[in-house]
Amino acid sequence: MEPNSPQASPPFAYEDLYVGQRFTSGTRQVEQDEIIAFAKQFDPQPFHTDPEAAKHTLFQGLVASGWHTAAMTMRLLIDSGLSIEGGMVGAGGELTWPRPTRPGYILQVETEVVELRPSRSRPDRGLATIRSETKNQAGEVLQILFARLVVPRRNELPSA
């Protein structure tokens, strides 16, 4: 097996990734209108769709659906340096939303590769676990995502 090569340029294959590798996304400002538009389609609850009514909920103001925060995070990931050979394909993940996303926040995603392992069943691919923190402009963490990605191997492992 080739040693990991931090100098590799994207799109990355399994061999180009290493535990501890970090990626920082660009930024994206969240507008009130998009929070409302997303929520009307997918999560129509007053604290996501109605700025007035939202004041009287436990959020005390309009906040984005957690699924909207997740979707915006995906877009920032796609546009960041973490580009995977054949595309970014997730097998699943774990989400936490420590704080809600509010209108005007500027989001940025910091990602670290936290685990790498070859697939048991498929010698042509590996599994990478990444940990992505979505933060606002004050550095407050809005979302923590652990995602399991399917990553093609550049060189298949010889069968032992």
Added chain:
Amino acid sequence: MEPNSPQASPPFAYEDLYVGQRFTSGTRQVEQDEIIAFAKQFDPQPFHTDPEAAKHTLFQGLVASGWHTAAMTMRLLIDSGLSIEGGMVGAGGELTWPRPTRPGYILQVETEVVELRPSRSRPDRGLATIRSETKNQAGEVLQILFARLVVPRRNELPSA
């Protein structure tokens, strides 16, 4: 503490939920156009945005972004009988996508309450964990979601 009351009608408070309680959502057909529109905004990769190019990817055809499946699932949950006092507020969750969502699929979500516990810090709320399976019309599971919901208590626990 009151015994759980299966006959309670929504919106549910913590006391109305019980482990094993089940909810079945309505259905929703997924159109190719909405798969593409969502992906262009949040997950612009060829297997989500370009039906032709998608044929030559590991999905062998257009599939919805996993985040789109998650968002559609949320909408089905909101519209199903599982309505929570004060709104459905998630603290986080765990997602698995065993199969991709393809155009034309008719989605339905089956949900079960799998764990209930009072909040350690807040006597006015509890935490409910639900397990939601998103299936297509053939009964194939597309997504499994474990979600942790914050649920208000109708009656605060007396401090012991």
